[in-house]
Amino acid sequence: MSEPPPPSEAVLRLAEALVFASAEPVPARVLAQLLPEGEEAEAVLAELARRYAGRGVELASVAGGVQFRTAPDLAPRLKTVVQQPRRLPRVAMETLAIIAYHQPVTRPEIEAIRGASLSQDTLDQLLEAHLITPQGRKEAPGRPALWVTTAQFLAAFALSALADLPRREDLLSEPPPSR
Amino acid sequence: MSEPPPPSEAVLRLAEALVFASAEPVPARVLAQLLPEGEEAEAVLAELARRYAGRGVELASVAGGVQFRTAPDLAPRLKTVVQQPRRLPRVAMETLAIIAYHQPVTRPEIEAIRGASLSQDTLDQLLEAHLITPQGRKEAPGRPALWVTTAQFLAAFALSALADLPRREDLLSEPPPSR
Protein backbone atom coordinates (compact mmCIF):
# COMPACT_ATOMS: atom_id res chain seq x y z
CA MET A 1 0.00 0.00 0.00
CA SER A 2 1.31 3.43 -0.90
CA GLU A 3 1.31 6.36 1.51
CA PRO A 4 -1.57 8.76 0.76
CA PRO A 5 -0.46 12.23 -0.35
CA PRO A 6 -0.41 14.85 2.43
CA PRO A 7 -3.46 17.13 2.58
CA SER A 8 -3.23 20.21 0.38
CA GLU A 9 -2.68 23.65 1.90
CA ALA A 10 -6.11 24.75 0.64
CA VAL A 11 -7.80 21.93 2.50
CA LEU A 12 -5.79 22.62 5.66
CA ARG A 13 -6.82 26.28 5.55
CA LEU A 14 -10.47 25.29 5.23
CA ALA A 15 -10.27 22.83 8.14
CA GLU A 16 -8.44 25.40 10.24
CA ALA A 17 -11.12 28.01 9.57
CA LEU A 18 -13.95 25.58 10.28
CA VAL A 19 -12.60 24.39 13.62
CA PHE A 20 -11.53 27.89 14.66
CA ALA A 21 -14.94 29.36 13.96
CA SER A 22 -16.94 26.76 15.81
CA ALA A 23 -17.99 27.18 19.42
CA GLU A 24 -18.32 23.40 19.85
CA PRO A 25 -15.98 20.49 19.09
CA VAL A 26 -16.18 19.66 15.37
CA PRO A 27 -16.63 15.97 14.45
CA ALA A 28 -14.60 14.70 11.50
CA ARG A 29 -17.77 13.98 9.53
CA VAL A 30 -18.73 17.67 9.56
CA LEU A 31 -15.39 18.52 7.98
CA ALA A 32 -15.78 15.63 5.55
CA GLN A 33 -18.89 17.28 4.08
CA LEU A 34 -16.83 20.33 3.11
CA LEU A 35 -13.88 18.46 1.62
CA PRO A 36 -13.39 17.65 -2.05
CA GLU A 37 -13.41 14.00 -3.15
CA GLY A 38 -10.37 12.04 -2.13
CA GLU A 39 -9.45 14.10 0.93
CA GLU A 40 -9.67 12.22 4.22
CA ALA A 41 -11.07 14.36 7.06
CA GLU A 42 -9.19 12.35 9.68
CA ALA A 43 -5.88 12.83 7.88
CA VAL A 44 -6.49 16.55 7.49
CA LEU A 45 -7.24 16.95 11.20
CA ALA A 46 -4.19 14.90 12.15
CA GLU A 47 -1.96 17.14 10.04
CA LEU A 48 -3.60 20.23 11.52
CA ALA A 49 -2.99 18.92 15.05
CA ARG A 50 0.66 18.27 14.14
CA ARG A 51 1.14 21.84 12.93
CA TYR A 52 -0.39 23.36 16.05
CA ALA A 53 1.50 21.13 18.49
CA GLY A 54 3.55 23.23 20.90
CA ARG A 55 1.89 26.48 19.89
CA GLY A 56 -0.12 28.79 22.15
CA VAL A 57 -3.29 27.27 20.75
CA GLU A 58 -3.49 23.51 20.19
CA LEU A 59 -5.91 21.13 18.56
CA ALA A 60 -7.48 18.79 21.15
CA SER A 61 -9.64 15.70 20.59
CA VAL A 62 -12.64 16.14 22.83
CA ALA A 63 -16.24 14.96 23.04
CA GLY A 64 -16.18 13.12 19.73
CA GLY A 65 -14.59 15.96 17.75
CA VAL A 66 -11.72 18.40 17.70
CA GLN A 67 -11.47 21.85 19.20
CA PHE A 68 -8.77 24.49 19.40
CA ARG A 69 -7.79 25.27 22.98
CA THR A 70 -5.09 27.29 24.63
CA ALA A 71 -2.07 25.30 25.80
CA PRO A 72 -2.47 24.24 29.46
CA ASP A 73 0.90 25.71 30.52
CA LEU A 74 -0.28 29.23 29.64
CA ALA A 75 -3.27 29.13 31.99
CA PRO A 76 -1.62 30.87 34.95
CA ARG A 77 -0.79 33.90 32.84
CA LEU A 78 -4.05 33.97 30.89
CA LYS A 79 -6.10 33.73 34.08
CA THR A 80 -5.30 37.30 34.96
CA VAL A 81 -7.02 38.47 31.76
CA VAL A 82 -9.57 35.81 30.85
CA GLN A 83 -12.53 35.21 33.11
CA GLN A 84 -12.73 31.81 34.75
CA PRO A 85 -15.47 29.87 36.50
CA ARG A 86 -15.21 28.82 40.11
CA ARG A 87 -13.91 25.41 41.08
CA LEU A 88 -16.35 22.63 41.88
CA PRO A 89 -16.32 21.57 45.56
CA ARG A 90 -14.98 18.12 46.43
CA VAL A 91 -18.46 16.71 47.08
CA ALA A 92 -19.60 17.81 43.62
CA MET A 93 -16.52 16.26 42.01
CA GLU A 94 -17.15 12.95 43.80
CA THR A 95 -20.80 12.97 42.78
CA LEU A 96 -19.76 13.73 39.20
CA ALA A 97 -17.31 10.81 39.24
CA ILE A 98 -20.02 8.48 40.55
CA ILE A 99 -22.41 9.56 37.80
CA ALA A 100 -19.67 9.20 35.17
CA TYR A 101 -18.88 5.63 36.24
CA HIS A 102 -22.36 4.38 37.14
CA GLN A 103 -24.55 6.14 34.58
CA PRO A 104 -27.44 5.94 34.14
CA VAL A 105 -27.85 6.22 37.89
CA THR A 106 -30.57 7.40 40.26
CA ARG A 107 -30.13 9.79 43.13
CA PRO A 108 -30.72 7.07 45.78
CA GLU A 109 -28.03 4.97 44.09
CA ILE A 110 -25.58 7.87 44.24
CA GLU A 111 -26.44 8.37 47.89
CA ALA A 112 -25.91 4.67 48.61
CA ILE A 113 -22.43 4.76 47.10
CA ARG A 114 -21.40 7.85 49.03
CA GLY A 115 -23.18 6.74 52.18
CA ALA A 116 -24.49 10.27 52.57
CA SER A 117 -27.46 12.18 51.26
CA LEU A 118 -26.98 14.30 48.15
CA SER A 119 -27.71 17.96 48.74
CA GLN A 120 -29.74 20.00 46.29
CA ASP A 121 -26.79 22.42 46.11
CA THR A 122 -24.49 19.76 44.73
CA LEU A 123 -26.98 18.69 42.11
CA ASP A 124 -27.60 22.31 41.16
CA GLN A 125 -23.88 23.01 40.77
CA LEU A 126 -23.47 20.11 38.37
CA LEU A 127 -26.59 21.01 36.43
CA GLU A 128 -25.64 24.66 36.21
CA ALA A 129 -22.27 23.71 34.74
CA HIS A 130 -24.13 21.50 32.22
CA LEU A 131 -22.04 18.53 33.31
CA ILE A 132 -24.97 16.20 33.99
CA THR A 133 -28.49 15.82 32.70
CA PRO A 134 -31.50 13.66 33.53
CA GLN A 135 -32.21 11.02 30.91
CA GLY A 136 -35.35 8.98 31.31
CA ARG A 137 -36.63 7.32 34.44
CA LYS A 138 -35.91 4.03 36.10
CA GLU A 139 -38.78 1.54 35.99
CA ALA A 140 -38.82 1.14 39.75
CA PRO A 141 -41.12 2.37 42.51
CA GLY A 142 -41.41 6.15 42.27
CA ARG A 143 -39.86 6.09 38.78
CA PRO A 144 -36.77 8.09 39.89
CA ALA A 145 -34.92 10.15 37.28
CA LEU A 146 -31.79 8.63 35.80
CA TRP A 147 -28.70 10.84 35.59
CA VAL A 148 -26.00 10.78 32.92
CA THR A 149 -23.04 12.96 32.01
CA THR A 150 -23.24 15.33 29.04
CA ALA A 151 -21.08 16.10 26.01
CA GLN A 152 -20.04 19.25 27.92
CA PHE A 153 -18.66 16.98 30.63
CA LEU A 154 -16.36 15.36 28.06
CA ALA A 155 -15.41 18.75 26.63
CA ALA A 156 -14.81 20.30 30.05
CA PHE A 157 -12.36 17.59 31.13
CA ALA A 158 -10.74 17.17 27.71
CA LEU A 159 -12.02 13.62 27.21
CA SER A 160 -12.85 12.45 23.72
CA ALA A 161 -15.17 9.72 25.03
CA LEU A 162 -16.21 8.11 28.32
CA ALA A 163 -13.78 5.31 27.48
CA ASP A 164 -10.95 7.78 28.16
CA LEU A 165 -11.73 7.60 31.88
CA PRO A 166 -9.41 5.31 33.86
CA ARG A 167 -10.75 1.77 34.04
CA ARG A 168 -12.56 0.93 37.26
CA GLU A 169 -10.19 -1.93 38.01
CA ASP A 170 -7.29 0.50 37.89
CA LEU A 171 -9.04 2.80 40.34
CA LEU A 172 -9.66 0.02 42.84
CA SER A 173 -6.07 -0.54 43.88
CA GLU A 174 -3.34 1.64 42.40
CA PRO A 175 -3.22 5.40 42.49
CA PRO A 176 -4.72 6.78 39.27
CA PRO A 177 -2.37 7.12 36.31
CA SER A 178 -1.36 10.73 35.92
CA ARG A 179 -1.42 12.09 32.42
CA MET B 1 19.20 52.97 15.42
CA SER B 2 19.48 49.22 15.50
CA GLU B 3 16.66 46.84 14.56
CA PRO B 4 14.94 45.43 17.70
CA PRO B 5 15.27 41.63 18.10
CA PRO B 6 12.24 39.62 16.87
CA PRO B 7 9.76 38.55 19.60
CA SER B 8 10.56 35.24 21.28
CA GLU B 9 8.50 32.14 20.56
CA ALA B 10 7.32 32.05 24.16
CA VAL B 11 5.89 35.53 23.86
CA LEU B 12 4.25 34.74 20.53
CA ARG B 13 2.58 31.66 22.05
CA LEU B 14 1.20 33.75 24.90
CA ALA B 15 -0.13 36.42 22.56
CA GLU B 16 -1.69 33.80 20.32
CA ALA B 17 -3.49 32.15 23.27
CA LEU B 18 -4.62 35.48 24.69
CA VAL B 19 -6.16 36.74 21.46
CA PHE B 20 -7.75 33.35 20.83
CA ALA B 21 -9.37 33.06 24.26
CA SER B 22 -10.60 36.64 24.56
CA ALA B 23 -14.22 37.37 23.86
CA GLU B 24 -13.37 40.94 22.86
CA PRO B 25 -10.70 42.36 20.55
CA VAL B 26 -7.42 42.57 22.48
CA PRO B 27 -5.76 46.01 22.65
CA ALA B 28 -1.96 46.08 22.61
CA ARG B 29 -1.89 47.52 26.13
CA VAL B 30 -3.70 44.44 27.55
CA LEU B 31 -1.08 42.20 26.00
CA ALA B 32 1.62 44.52 27.27
CA GLN B 33 0.58 43.76 30.89
CA LEU B 34 1.45 40.10 30.35
CA LEU B 35 4.75 40.62 28.57
CA PRO B 36 8.15 40.58 30.21
CA GLU B 37 10.23 43.77 30.23
CA GLY B 38 11.66 44.71 26.89
CA GLU B 39 9.02 43.04 24.72
CA GLU B 40 6.96 45.42 22.62
CA ALA B 41 3.28 44.43 22.43
CA GLU B 42 2.87 46.14 19.05
CA ALA B 43 5.81 44.23 17.61
CA VAL B 44 4.50 40.91 18.98
CA LEU B 45 1.08 41.43 17.42
CA ALA B 46 2.64 42.48 14.13
CA GLU B 47 4.70 39.31 14.02
CA LEU B 48 1.67 37.21 14.94
CA ALA B 49 -0.33 38.84 12.11
CA ARG B 50 2.51 38.09 9.71
CA ARG B 51 2.55 34.41 10.67
CA TYR B 52 -1.20 34.02 10.24
CA ALA B 53 -1.32 35.86 6.91
CA GLY B 54 -2.73 33.64 4.19
CA ARG B 55 -3.94 31.01 6.63
CA GLY B 56 -7.52 29.87 7.22
CA VAL B 57 -7.72 32.24 10.16
CA GLU B 58 -6.13 35.66 10.15
CA LEU B 59 -5.35 38.28 12.74
CA ALA B 60 -7.57 41.26 12.00
CA SER B 61 -7.28 44.77 13.44
CA VAL B 62 -10.71 45.75 14.62
CA ALA B 63 -12.08 48.48 16.84
CA GLY B 64 -9.55 48.94 19.60
CA GLY B 65 -7.55 45.76 19.20
CA VAL B 66 -6.86 42.57 17.30
CA GLN B 67 -9.01 39.49 16.87
CA PHE B 68 -8.79 36.25 14.93
CA ARG B 69 -11.23 36.20 12.03
CA THR B 70 -12.00 33.57 9.42
CA ALA B 71 -10.27 34.41 6.13
CA PRO B 72 -12.82 36.29 4.02
CA ASP B 73 -12.45 33.97 1.03
CA LEU B 74 -13.38 30.91 3.15
CA ALA B 75 -16.43 32.32 4.88
CA PRO B 76 -18.80 31.59 1.96
CA ARG B 77 -17.70 27.95 1.90
CA LEU B 78 -18.37 27.57 5.61
CA LYS B 79 -21.78 29.13 5.32
CA THR B 80 -24.54 26.61 5.72
CA VAL B 81 -28.16 27.45 5.43
CA VAL B 82 -30.36 25.23 7.48
CA GLN B 83 -33.89 25.07 6.13
CA GLN B 84 -36.39 24.87 8.92
CA PRO B 85 -39.80 25.16 7.31
CA ARG B 86 -42.46 26.57 9.59
CA ARG B 87 -45.80 24.99 10.18
CA LEU B 88 -48.83 27.19 9.76
CA PRO B 89 -50.54 27.88 13.07
CA ARG B 90 -53.55 25.68 13.64
CA VAL B 91 -56.07 28.49 13.15
CA ALA B 92 -54.54 29.42 9.79
CA MET B 93 -54.55 25.82 8.64
CA GLU B 94 -58.19 25.40 9.58
CA THR B 95 -59.13 28.60 7.80
CA LEU B 96 -57.22 27.52 4.72
CA ALA B 97 -59.00 24.15 4.72
CA ILE B 98 -62.41 25.83 5.03
CA ILE B 99 -61.64 28.15 2.14
CA ALA B 100 -60.43 25.19 0.06
CA TYR B 101 -63.63 23.24 0.62
CA HIS B 102 -66.18 26.05 0.63
CA GLN B 103 -64.76 28.51 -1.91
CA PRO B 104 -65.83 31.06 -2.86
CA VAL B 105 -66.56 31.91 0.73
CA THR B 106 -66.96 35.10 2.76
CA ARG B 107 -65.32 35.85 6.05
CA PRO B 108 -68.59 35.64 8.04
CA GLU B 109 -69.20 32.23 6.46
CA ILE B 110 -65.77 31.03 7.53
CA GLU B 111 -66.45 32.28 11.02
CA ALA B 112 -69.78 30.48 11.08
CA ILE B 113 -68.18 27.20 10.04
CA ARG B 114 -65.36 27.45 12.57
CA GLY B 115 -67.67 28.72 15.25
CA ALA B 116 -65.07 31.35 16.12
CA SER B 117 -64.14 34.79 14.87
CA LEU B 118 -61.35 35.11 12.34
CA SER B 119 -58.52 37.51 13.06
CA GLN B 120 -56.97 39.73 10.40
CA ASP B 121 -53.60 38.21 11.35
CA THR B 122 -54.68 34.79 10.22
CA LEU B 123 -55.94 36.07 6.88
CA ASP B 124 -52.72 38.05 6.44
CA GLN B 125 -50.60 34.94 7.04
CA LEU B 126 -52.44 33.10 4.29
CA LEU B 127 -52.30 36.08 1.94
CA GLU B 128 -48.59 36.57 2.56
CA ALA B 129 -47.92 32.94 1.70
CA HIS B 130 -49.96 33.44 -1.50
CA LEU B 131 -52.24 30.57 -0.54
CA ILE B 132 -55.54 32.50 -0.82
CA THR B 133 -56.80 35.53 -2.70
CA PRO B 134 -60.01 37.56 -2.78
CA GLN B 135 -62.08 37.02 -5.90
CA GLY B 136 -65.15 39.23 -6.36
CA ARG B 137 -67.77 40.10 -3.82
CA LYS B 138 -70.93 38.44 -2.67
CA GLU B 139 -74.15 40.19 -3.61
CA ALA B 140 -75.31 40.43 -0.04
CA PRO B 141 -75.56 43.21 2.53
CA GLY B 142 -72.16 44.86 2.92
CA ARG B 143 -70.93 43.09 -0.25
CA PRO B 144 -68.32 41.01 1.62
CA ALA B 145 -65.25 39.79 -0.28
CA LEU B 146 -65.22 36.21 -1.52
CA TRP B 147 -62.10 34.13 -0.78
CA VAL B 148 -60.64 31.40 -2.96
CA THR B 149 -57.43 29.36 -2.98
CA THR B 150 -54.65 30.15 -5.46
CA ALA B 151 -52.55 28.20 -7.94
CA GLN B 152 -49.73 28.38 -5.36
CA PHE B 153 -52.03 26.61 -2.94
CA LEU B 154 -52.27 23.66 -5.35
CA ALA B 155 -48.50 23.70 -5.88
CA ALA B 156 -47.74 23.88 -2.16
CA PHE B 157 -49.87 20.80 -1.47
CA ALA B 158 -48.75 19.03 -4.64
CA LEU B 159 -52.30 18.91 -6.01
CA SER B 160 -53.00 19.08 -9.72
CA ALA B 161 -56.53 20.38 -9.18
CA LEU B 162 -58.93 21.07 -6.34
CA ALA B 163 -60.73 17.90 -7.36
CA ASP B 164 -57.72 15.96 -6.06
CA LEU B 165 -58.77 16.74 -2.52
CA PRO B 166 -60.93 14.03 -0.96
CA ARG B 167 -64.60 14.89 -1.29
CA ARG B 168 -66.29 16.32 1.75
CA GLU B 169 -68.69 13.40 1.90
CA ASP B 170 -65.76 10.98 1.92
CA LEU B 171 -64.26 12.81 4.81
CA LEU B 172 -67.37 13.09 6.88
CA SER B 173 -69.03 9.73 6.31
CA GLU B 174 -66.15 8.08 8.11
CA PRO B 175 -65.18 8.81 11.67
CA PRO B 176 -62.53 11.51 11.83
CA PRO B 177 -58.99 10.12 11.77
CA SER B 178 -57.55 9.86 15.22
CA ARG B 179 -54.13 11.43 15.43
Add this chain to the structure above:
Amino acid sequence: MSEAGAARQLVLHLEGYEGPLEALLELARAQKFDLATISILALVDQYLAVIEGAREVRLELAADWLVMAAWLTWLKSRLLLPAGSPEAEEGERAAESLAGRLAVLAAMQRAAAWLSARPLLGRDVFARGAPESFVTIDRSRLRLDVPGLLSAYLGALRRATAASRYQPAPLTIWTVQNALERLARLLGSLPDWTSLEHFLPEHLAEPTERRAALASTLLASLEMARDGALRVRQEQPFGPILLSRGVGGGSTR
Protein backbone atom coordinates in the same frame (compact mmCIF):
# COMPACT_ATOMS: atom_id res chain seq x y z
CA MET C 1 -1.94 4.85 71.75
CA SER C 2 -1.95 5.31 68.01
CA GLU C 3 -5.57 4.20 67.99
CA ALA C 4 -6.53 6.82 70.52
CA GLY C 5 -4.59 9.38 68.55
CA ALA C 6 -6.48 8.58 65.36
CA ALA C 7 -9.73 8.69 67.26
CA ARG C 8 -9.08 12.09 68.77
CA GLN C 9 -8.10 13.45 65.39
CA LEU C 10 -11.35 12.26 63.87
CA VAL C 11 -13.44 13.74 66.66
CA LEU C 12 -12.02 17.10 65.79
CA HIS C 13 -12.83 16.67 62.12
CA LEU C 14 -16.19 14.98 62.33
CA GLU C 15 -17.87 17.81 60.45
CA GLY C 16 -15.34 17.52 57.66
CA TYR C 17 -16.89 14.27 56.51
CA GLU C 18 -19.94 13.96 54.35
CA GLY C 19 -21.08 10.85 56.18
CA PRO C 20 -20.07 7.88 58.31
CA LEU C 21 -19.02 5.83 55.28
CA GLU C 22 -16.50 8.46 54.30
CA ALA C 23 -15.18 8.62 57.85
CA LEU C 24 -14.85 4.83 57.91
CA LEU C 25 -12.90 5.00 54.69
CA GLU C 26 -10.59 7.55 56.25
CA LEU C 27 -10.04 5.24 59.24
CA ALA C 28 -9.34 2.37 56.86
CA ARG C 29 -6.73 4.53 55.13
CA ALA C 30 -5.01 4.93 58.48
CA GLN C 31 -4.70 1.12 58.54
CA LYS C 32 -2.37 1.31 55.54
CA PHE C 33 -5.42 0.95 53.35
CA ASP C 34 -5.34 -2.29 51.52
CA LEU C 35 -8.98 -3.14 51.26
CA ALA C 36 -8.24 -6.80 50.59
CA THR C 37 -6.46 -7.33 53.90
CA ILE C 38 -8.13 -4.63 55.94
CA SER C 39 -9.20 -5.73 59.38
CA ILE C 40 -12.88 -4.97 59.58
CA LEU C 41 -12.88 -5.77 63.28
CA ALA C 42 -10.16 -3.20 64.00
CA LEU C 43 -12.02 -0.71 61.84
CA VAL C 44 -15.23 -1.29 63.77
CA ASP C 45 -13.43 -0.75 67.07
CA GLN C 46 -11.91 2.49 65.83
CA TYR C 47 -15.21 3.84 64.59
CA LEU C 48 -17.00 2.95 67.81
CA ALA C 49 -14.23 4.60 69.81
CA VAL C 50 -14.58 7.73 67.72
CA ILE C 51 -18.34 7.83 68.16
CA GLU C 52 -17.98 7.22 71.90
CA GLY C 53 -15.47 10.07 72.12
CA ALA C 54 -17.66 12.36 70.08
CA ARG C 55 -20.69 11.68 72.26
CA GLU C 56 -18.75 12.79 75.29
CA VAL C 57 -18.10 16.11 73.60
CA ARG C 58 -21.37 16.60 71.76
CA LEU C 59 -24.57 14.91 72.71
CA GLU C 60 -26.35 15.77 69.50
CA LEU C 61 -24.62 13.34 67.16
CA ALA C 62 -26.36 13.00 63.78
CA ALA C 63 -28.63 10.00 63.39
CA ASP C 64 -26.80 8.33 60.52
CA TRP C 65 -23.57 8.26 62.54
CA LEU C 66 -25.39 6.47 65.36
CA VAL C 67 -27.16 4.11 62.96
CA MET C 68 -23.78 3.17 61.53
CA ALA C 69 -22.42 2.66 65.04
CA ALA C 70 -25.33 0.38 65.92
CA TRP C 71 -24.88 -1.62 62.76
CA LEU C 72 -21.15 -1.95 63.34
CA THR C 73 -21.79 -3.13 66.90
CA TRP C 74 -24.03 -5.83 65.48
CA LEU C 75 -21.35 -6.68 62.91
CA LYS C 76 -18.72 -6.94 65.63
CA SER C 77 -20.86 -9.34 67.66
CA ARG C 78 -21.17 -11.57 64.59
CA LEU C 79 -17.47 -11.41 63.77
CA LEU C 80 -16.52 -12.49 67.28
CA LEU C 81 -18.55 -15.71 67.06
CA PRO C 82 -16.68 -18.96 66.42
CA ALA C 83 -16.32 -19.60 62.69
CA GLY C 84 -18.76 -22.01 61.10
CA SER C 85 -22.00 -20.96 62.75
CA PRO C 86 -24.64 -19.41 60.49
CA GLU C 87 -24.43 -16.16 62.47
CA ALA C 88 -20.68 -16.00 61.97
CA GLU C 89 -21.15 -16.54 58.23
CA GLU C 90 -23.72 -13.79 58.19
CA GLY C 91 -21.12 -11.54 59.82
CA GLU C 92 -18.49 -12.53 57.26
CA ARG C 93 -20.82 -11.62 54.40
CA ALA C 94 -21.73 -8.28 55.97
CA ALA C 95 -18.03 -7.50 56.50
CA GLU C 96 -17.28 -8.36 52.88
CA SER C 97 -20.10 -6.16 51.69
CA LEU C 98 -18.81 -3.28 53.86
CA ALA C 99 -15.32 -3.72 52.44
CA GLY C 100 -16.84 -3.71 48.96
CA ARG C 101 -18.71 -0.47 49.60
CA LEU C 102 -15.56 1.14 50.97
CA ALA C 103 -13.64 0.01 47.89
CA VAL C 104 -16.22 1.54 45.53
CA LEU C 105 -16.23 4.81 47.45
CA ALA C 106 -12.41 4.87 47.42
CA ALA C 107 -12.43 4.24 43.67
CA MET C 108 -14.86 7.10 43.11
CA GLN C 109 -12.71 9.42 45.21
CA ARG C 110 -9.73 8.49 43.06
CA ALA C 111 -11.78 9.10 39.94
CA ALA C 112 -12.75 12.53 41.26
CA ALA C 113 -9.09 13.28 41.96
CA TRP C 114 -8.15 12.10 38.47
CA LEU C 115 -10.78 14.37 36.93
CA SER C 116 -9.71 17.30 39.11
CA ALA C 117 -6.15 16.91 37.88
CA ARG C 118 -7.21 17.18 34.22
CA PRO C 119 -6.88 20.52 32.48
CA LEU C 120 -10.36 21.93 32.91
CA LEU C 121 -11.92 23.90 30.09
CA GLY C 122 -12.43 27.46 31.26
CA ARG C 123 -9.88 27.11 34.05
CA ASP C 124 -6.72 25.60 32.58
CA VAL C 125 -7.47 25.69 28.90
CA PHE C 126 -9.66 28.12 27.03
CA ALA C 127 -11.74 27.71 23.91
CA ARG C 128 -12.19 30.48 21.41
CA GLY C 129 -13.60 33.49 23.17
CA ALA C 130 -15.42 34.87 20.16
CA PRO C 131 -16.56 31.97 17.99
CA GLU C 132 -18.04 32.83 14.60
CA SER C 133 -21.24 31.23 13.40
CA PHE C 134 -21.78 30.64 9.73
CA VAL C 135 -25.06 28.83 10.13
CA THR C 136 -28.12 30.69 8.95
CA ILE C 137 -31.52 29.32 9.79
CA ASP C 138 -34.00 29.83 7.01
CA ARG C 139 -37.54 29.69 8.32
CA SER C 140 -39.18 31.42 5.39
CA ARG C 141 -40.64 28.30 3.86
CA LEU C 142 -43.85 26.64 4.96
CA ARG C 143 -44.32 23.00 5.72
CA LEU C 144 -47.63 22.07 4.15
CA ASP C 145 -49.18 18.71 3.48
CA VAL C 146 -52.60 17.38 2.62
CA PRO C 147 -53.04 15.26 5.76
CA GLY C 148 -52.43 18.40 7.81
CA LEU C 149 -55.00 20.29 5.76
CA LEU C 150 -57.59 17.55 6.17
CA SER C 151 -57.10 17.09 9.86
CA ALA C 152 -57.38 20.86 10.32
CA TYR C 153 -60.64 20.85 8.37
CA LEU C 154 -62.08 17.98 10.34
CA GLY C 155 -60.88 19.56 13.56
CA ALA C 156 -62.65 22.81 12.71
CA LEU C 157 -65.89 21.03 11.81
CA ARG C 158 -65.78 18.79 14.83
CA ARG C 159 -65.20 21.67 17.17
CA ALA C 160 -67.88 23.79 15.54
CA THR C 161 -70.50 21.05 15.81
CA ALA C 162 -69.42 20.13 19.30
CA ALA C 163 -69.66 23.76 20.39
CA SER C 164 -73.29 23.95 19.33
CA ARG C 165 -74.41 20.74 21.03
CA TYR C 166 -71.99 20.16 23.82
CA GLN C 167 -73.49 19.31 27.17
CA PRO C 168 -71.28 18.13 29.98
CA ALA C 169 -72.17 14.66 31.24
CA PRO C 170 -73.53 14.97 34.75
CA LEU C 171 -70.93 13.71 37.21
CA THR C 172 -72.31 11.69 40.08
CA ILE C 173 -70.48 12.37 43.26
CA TRP C 174 -71.36 10.09 46.16
CA THR C 175 -70.88 12.42 49.09
CA VAL C 176 -69.94 11.44 52.63
CA GLN C 177 -73.44 12.53 53.63
CA ASN C 178 -74.94 10.12 51.04
CA ALA C 179 -72.67 7.37 52.34
CA LEU C 180 -73.62 8.03 55.97
CA GLU C 181 -77.31 7.72 55.12
CA ARG C 182 -76.83 4.56 53.09
CA LEU C 183 -74.62 2.91 55.73
CA ALA C 184 -77.11 3.71 58.47
CA ARG C 185 -79.91 2.25 56.38
CA LEU C 186 -78.16 -0.96 55.35
CA LEU C 187 -76.24 -1.73 58.52
CA GLY C 188 -79.24 -2.85 60.52
CA SER C 189 -80.06 -5.59 58.02
CA LEU C 190 -76.56 -7.13 58.09
CA PRO C 191 -75.90 -9.83 60.69
CA ASP C 192 -72.16 -10.35 60.15
CA TRP C 193 -68.90 -8.71 59.02
CA THR C 194 -69.43 -7.39 55.51
CA SER C 195 -66.97 -5.95 53.04
CA LEU C 196 -67.02 -2.17 52.63
CA GLU C 197 -67.67 -2.53 48.91
CA HIS C 198 -71.10 -3.96 49.55
CA PHE C 199 -72.20 -0.58 50.81
CA LEU C 200 -71.46 1.25 47.55
CA PRO C 201 -74.41 2.37 45.43
CA GLU C 202 -75.06 0.07 42.43
CA HIS C 203 -75.50 2.65 39.67
CA LEU C 204 -71.86 3.84 39.48
CA ALA C 205 -70.40 2.80 36.12
CA GLU C 206 -67.36 5.08 35.93
CA PRO C 207 -64.24 3.83 37.75
CA THR C 208 -63.54 7.35 39.05
CA GLU C 209 -67.07 7.57 40.42
CA ARG C 210 -66.63 4.21 42.11
CA ARG C 211 -63.33 5.23 43.65
CA ALA C 212 -64.82 8.48 44.93
CA ALA C 213 -67.75 6.58 46.43
CA LEU C 214 -65.37 4.10 48.05
CA ALA C 215 -63.48 6.96 49.70
CA SER C 216 -66.70 8.61 50.91
CA THR C 217 -67.99 5.33 52.29
CA LEU C 218 -64.72 4.68 54.13
CA LEU C 219 -64.86 8.15 55.65
CA ALA C 220 -68.46 7.63 56.63
CA SER C 221 -67.67 4.26 58.23
CA LEU C 222 -64.82 5.78 60.25
CA GLU C 223 -67.17 8.52 61.35
CA MET C 224 -69.75 6.00 62.51
CA ALA C 225 -67.14 3.77 64.15
CA ARG C 226 -66.07 6.76 66.24
CA ASP C 227 -69.63 7.06 67.51
CA GLY C 228 -69.71 3.32 68.20
CA ALA C 229 -72.46 2.71 65.64
CA LEU C 230 -70.30 0.22 63.77
CA ARG C 231 -66.97 -1.57 63.92
CA VAL C 232 -64.26 -1.54 61.22
CA ARG C 233 -61.68 -4.27 60.69
CA GLN C 234 -58.86 -4.94 58.26
CA GLU C 235 -56.88 -8.18 58.54
CA GLN C 236 -53.82 -7.11 56.53
CA PRO C 237 -52.52 -4.12 54.56
CA PHE C 238 -54.54 -3.68 51.34
CA GLY C 239 -56.88 -6.45 52.46
CA PRO C 240 -60.66 -6.02 52.40
CA ILE C 241 -62.14 -3.61 54.92
CA LEU C 242 -64.92 -5.25 56.89
CA LEU C 243 -67.81 -3.56 58.66
CA SER C 244 -70.28 -4.80 61.21
CA ARG C 245 -72.82 -3.32 63.60
CA GLY C 246 -71.40 -1.72 66.65
CA VAL C 247 -71.71 -3.50 69.97
CA GLY C 248 -73.66 -0.66 71.44
CA GLY C 249 -76.16 -0.84 68.59
CA GLY C 250 -75.64 2.83 67.87
CA SER C 251 -78.17 5.26 66.64
CA THR C 252 -79.70 4.52 63.27
CA ARG C 253 -81.64 7.18 61.54
